[in-house]
Amino acid sequence: MSADALAARTADAFAARFGRTPAGVWAGPGRVNLIGEHTDYNGGFVLPFAIDKTTTAALAVRGDRTVRVASALAGTEAVEVDVDGLRPGSVTGWAAYPLGVAWALEQAGVRLPGFDLLVDSEVPVGAGLSSSAALECAVAVGLAELAALDGRAGLDRRALAAVGRRAENDMVGAPTGIMDQYASLFGSAGSAVFLDCRSKEVQLVPLVLDAAGLVCLVMDTKVSHAHATGDYARRRDSCTRAAEALGVPLLRDVPHDRLAEAQQLLDDETFRRARHIVTENQRVVDAVRTLRIEGPAAIGRLLDASHVSMRDDFEISCPELDLAVDAAREGGALGARMTGGGFGGSAIALVPAAGVDAVRDAVWRAFASRGFRQPELFTVRPADGARRLL
Known part of the structure; x- marks a missing residue:
């Protein structure tokens, strides 16, 4: 399925779930690591690339601080929480990834409105293609844009990568490095992402x-x-x-x-x-x-x-x-x-x-x-x- 078709399906599912049109649909790609395994948390070098399989996130702000998250994927349960109640250990399961992003954005100084979120994905879960970072990055770019549209300061992509990693490390409890989020955020068609995990310098390699x-x-x-x-x-x-x-x-x-x-x-x-x-x-x-x-x-x-x-x-x-x-x-x-x-x-x-x-x-x-x-x-x-x- 093309990314545009997946986005349209996600928007339709959002409308069916929440009874309104989303403010937008954002995509986060999975990644293949071409070479450089377990070197990221050792401050070393990695060479991943974003792939043409994505996770989509449909979002719309609310007038309160309530967050409702749902998924189009089978076997997932919807979750409703208050933004102020988010903290490590407060949410488990799949919802810890997107809600971890919201928590990490708040920790980075971005005060979020409440929001409704529905996600869909074509990135296989558990296949080593970083379905988790795809979800985190789709939600991160969407929330950062919505927060900026609401008059709040946005974050650049390096900061959003750190947000995704903090969500996964602290909210989910997975001690991963920074590679997956950088691949999903900095990927470019026809290129691999050469990342120095210490300096965070990024170069695109043909x-x-x-x-x-x-x-x-x-x-x-x-x-x-x-x-x-x-x-x-x-x-x-x-x-x-x-x-x-x-x-x-x-x-x-x-x-x-x-x-x-x-x-x-x-x-x-x-x-x-x-x-x-x-x-x-x-x-x-x-x-x-x-x-x-x-x-x-x-x-x-x-x-x-x-x-x-x-x-x-x-x-x-x-x-x-x-x-x-x-x-x-x-x-x-x-x-x-x-x-x-x-x-x-x-x-x-x-x-x-x-x-x-x-x-x-x-x-x-x-x-x-x-x-x-x-x-x-x-x-x-x-x-x-x-x-x-x-």
Whole structure:
């Protein structure tokens, strides 16, 4: 479905739910992380891109401080709260994401009116494509615009990214980094977002897959994951311990030539966690240089190396992700890796457009032979970031 069609459907659902026309509909795209996994909260480098699958948020202000949020998605319950009652722990479930944005905006000094909100989405949940950031950013850009229209100060996109991250960290309780919100807010069609997670400097890097005769194939394993569970937090803790033992603020500050020293100072598991971060940062820098000089067809080996590091050193893969990556490579992909926080979700493959059917068939056959649930396979393109649609 096109973004415009999804926006029209969301506006109609809003009118049916609340009995009035929304003031607007805003979109937040999901993202694929091309390379650079778990480097964001270590102050390192990442290279995601916004995708052409979005979450939409229809909004209208109210005359009081009441907030009503509803979703067009099955299995979700509507929530009604007062803005003044929002605080960490006050809301759970899916509504904690949009209401966390409202709370974080208030904490940033933007006094919000009450509002009605209805959301819809085509970003798969739990697939590693950051459906949470897509929702946060759609709501953030919408509320920031409505607040500005109501005579209150707006926020720039860097500030809105911080708002989304604070909502996810403090209201939802997921200890994620800043990458997903930056990808959703700063994305641009035909480009990847090269982000220095320490300085917050953003550069757009050409990623024109169509012109190179390539597609990015997403392989959703249907193994669900959640960042609010303990595995993600334990990886963060390992990185913190490694940085402290090496006497640096963040693992971003560890050069490759200190890995031998790190191996002597750290236990085996903590060392392998650190080695992934150090080598992954370098792979991001190498990927940016390669894209600028040689184009996307030349980054396949970096994608492959990234997956091996996540599988063996950071240990965030799973049998389904490994199978998807191996089958895609055997089917003709130029490179493949899991993407997202891990422990399930999706893998991506860089595939010649003429060979995408062969890769799909190879992955489906491999999953069937292992008795795994059939994965959902679809292609994505680099797309524009969060914006108003209606």
